[in-house]
Amino acid sequence: MTAGDVPERMQAAAFDEFGGPEVITLRTLPVPQIADDEILLKVWSAGVGVWDAGAREGKLVPEGAAFPMVPGAEAAGTVAAVGRRVTNVAEGDLVYVYGYTRPKGGFYAEYAATKAEYVAKLPAGVPAEHAGAMPTDALTALSGLDALGLSAGAWVLIFGASGGQGHLAVQLAKRQGLNVIAVASGAEGVTLVTRLGADLSLDGHGDLTEVLARIREVTPDGVDGVLAMAGGATLDRLAEALRDGGLLAYPNGVQPAPRERPGVTVQAYDGETGPERLQRLNELIEAGPFQVHVAETFPLGRAAEAHRRLQTSFPGRLLLAVR
Ligand SMILES: NC(=O)c1ccc[n+]([C@@H]2O[C@H](COP(=O)([O-])OP(=O)(O)OC[C@H]3O[C@@H](n4cnc5c(N)ncnc54)[C@H](OP(=O)(O)O)[C@@H]3O)[C@@H](O)[C@H]2O)c1
Numbered sequence: 001m002t003a004g005d006v007p008e009r010m011q012a013a014a015f016d017e018f019g020g021p022e023v024i025t026l027r028t029l030p031v032p033q034i035a036d037d038e039i040l041l042k043v044w045s046a047g048v049g050v051w052d053a054g055a056r057e058g059k060l061v062p063e064g065a066a067f068p069m070v071p072g073a074e075a076a077g078t079v080a081a082v083g084r085r086v087t088n089v090a091e092g093d094l095v096y097v098y099g100y101t102r103p104k105g106g107f108y109a110e111y112a113a114t115k116a117e118y119v120a121k122l123p124a125g126v127p128a129e130h131a132g133a134m135p136t137d138a139l140t141a142l143s144g145l146d147a148l149g150l151s152a153g154a155w156v157l158i159f160g161a162s163g164g165q166g167h168l169a170v171q172l173a174k175r176q177g178l179n180v181i182a183v184a185s186g187a188e189g190v191t192l193v194t195r196l197g198a199d200l201s202l203d204g205h206g207d208l209t210e211v212l213a214r215i216r217e218v219t220p221d222g223v224d225g226v227l228a229m230a231g232g233a234t235l236d237r238l239a240e241a242l243r244d245g246g247l248l249a250y251p252n253g254v255q256p257a258p259r260e261r262p263g264v265t266v267q268a269y270d271g272e273t274g275p276e277r278l279q280r281l282n283e284l285i286e287a288g289p290f291q292v293h294v295a296e297t298f299p300l301g302r303a304a305e306a307h308r309r310l311q312t313s314f315p316g317r318l319l320l321a322v323r
Contacts, residue, residue: 006031006040006042006080006081006111007031008030008031009028009029009030009031010028010029010030010031010109010110010111011026011027011028011109011110011300011301012026012027012028012029012070012105012108012109012110012300013025013026013027013070013071013108013109013300013301013303013304013320014027014029014068014069014070014071014105014108014109015056015067015068015069015071016067016068016069017067018056018057018058019056019057020056021053021056021304021305021307021308022304023056023304024056024071024108024303024304024307025304026300026301026303027068029068029070029105029109031110031111032104032105032111032112032113033104033113034081034082034083034113035083035113036083036084036085036086037083037085037086037115037116037117038083038086038104038113038114038115038116039079039080039081039082039083039086039089039095039113039114039116039119040079040080040081040082040111040112040113041075041077041078041079041080041095041097041107041111041112041113041114041119042077042078042079042080042110042111042323043075043076043077043107043109043110043111043112043132043322043323044075044076044077044078044128044129044131044132044321044322044323045075045076045077045129045130045131045132045133045297045319045320045321045322045323046072046074046075046106046107046108046109046132046319046320046322047072047073047074047075047107047132047133047134047135047136047137047317047318047319047320048072048133048298048303048306048307048309048310048317048318048319048320049073049074049136049137049164049310049317049318050253050310051073051136051253052071052072052073052106052108052307052310053307053310053311055069055071055106056071056307062101062102062103062106063101063103064101064102064103065102065103065105065106066103069105069106070105070106070107070108070109070112071106071108071303072099072102072106072107072108072109072112072320073098073099073100073102073106073107073135073136074096074097074098074099074107074132074133074134074135074136075096075097075099075107075112075132075135075322076094076095076096076097076122076128076131076132076134076135077094077095077132077322077323078092078093078094078095079091079092079093079095079119080111082116083116085116086116087116088116088117088119088120088275089116089119089120089121093121094121094122094128095119095120095121095122096119096120096122096126096131096132096134096135097114097118097119097120097135098118098135098136098139098271098273099112099114099115099118100118100272100273101115102114107132108300108303108320108322109300109322110300110322110323117273117274117275118273118274118278119278120275120278120279120281120282121282123281123282123285123286123290124286125285125286125288125289125290126285126290126292127291127292129321130292130293130294130319131292132319132320132322133164133292133294133316133317133318133319134168134292134317135273136271137164137165137168137271137317138168138172138281138285139271139272139273139277139278139281140165140251140269140270140271141165141166141168141169141172141227142172142277142280142281142284143251143269143270143271143272144165144169144227144249144250144251144269145169145172145173145176145178145227146269147247147249147267147269148224148225148227148247148249149247150176150178150224150225151177152176152177152178153177153178153179154178154179154224154225155178155179155180155181155218155219155223155224155225156173156178156179156180156181156223156224156225156226156227157181157183157215157223157225157226157227157238157241157242158170158173158180158181158182158183158198158226158227158229159183159204159226159227159228159229159230159234159235159238160183160184160185160204160228160229160230161180161182161183161184161189161193161198161201161229162182162184162185162186162188162189162190162192162193162315162316163185163229163230163315163316164316164317165229165251166182166184166193166227166229167192167193167196167291167293167315167316168292169227169229170182170193170196170197170198171196171197171290171291172281172284173227174196174197174198175284175287175288176284179199179218180197180198180199180200181198181199181200181202181215181218181219181223181241182194182196182198182200182201182202183202183203183204183211183238184201184202184203184204184315185203185204185205185313185315186203186205186313187203188315189203189315190202190203192293192315192316195291196291199218200214200215200218202214202215204234204238208234208237208238211238212237212238212240212241215238215241216241219241219243221243222241222242222243222244222246223241223242223243223246224242224243224246224247225242225246225247225248225249226238226239226241226242226246226247226248226249227249227250228248228249228250228254228258229250229251229254230254231250231254231255231256231257231258232255232256235258236259239258239261239264242263242264244263245263245264245265246263246264246265247264247265247266247267248264248265248266248267249266249267249268249269250266250267250268250269251268251269251270251271252268252269252270292316292317293315293316293317294316294317294318294319295314295315295316295317295318296309296314296318296319297318297319297320297321298318298319298320298321299320299321300320300321300322303320306318306320
């Protein structure tokens, strides 16, 4: 089922029990076999996200996953083999994938089997070396912008704008013609979101009275929507900037989950994939240079260390370089 030059065994980072970062170790596993509707990906790079820590802890285990469990929901790489019914990509294509389900293992591996419908060609403008850290957060950011449903010219406030999903949401929102107020983490985060095109960049760890005053200067009637990548007291304050009838959207996983409040509709969303969404994402990305900010890259053998780093503060994303 796999191409002639694909080995039978591969290196993968995996765990045999749920627990802390130390349960992830490098080992040799069989290269997964593909079904007719799947492709075999030769992984170049894989994103490391909080959802992977959820899988490792046994709190967010993908359907059908079994020990030894290979984490990793997203990757970029080349197509090493295609199943008989696959038509959207061909052997040798440079692609990216957000594997919504992954019963044959995740992407912390040299090879991974995934449904072809989750795979898209890498759009021009995304640096290939960082692409593995893009799929989940870019698709989820797109879901968030869809949930807000704002028209060009509207003002969106993105809280957590220098984080994984946030810094991609800033770029996608600008491409949809929105005005973006980016509330980022510290001076480094503010610099990042300014470079990515935010119309107003503010430090969410700064003086919130001043932050709200700056927001009111540019939006005296209030912002039209808030995308919240983090919750808690700061979000509660920032939500004061919403206009009456405004919408606050947040990805499931944000803790504490944002509360309903008078005059504001609160809506949760999830990252969704599929051919139509991947095509729409690619069209938006191809509108100009698109940055996937990688704070730190780890080799596959240091996946446990990457999971420890997840527990700290950093702008953008963490990445495993596999090839
Ligand atoms: N449901 C889904 O399909 C789905 C998919 C992907 C992600 N998610 C969820 O979406 C959320 C965001 O994901 P992510 O990958 O973007 O996580 P992330 O990179 O950790 O983003 C959260 C950001 O919020 C920032 N932040 C927190 N408090 C702040 C403050 N007071 N001022 C400024 N910035 C602040 C954090 O920076 P500091 O830590 O430096 O303050 C961080 O940059 C997570 O809860 C994740 O679980 C859900």
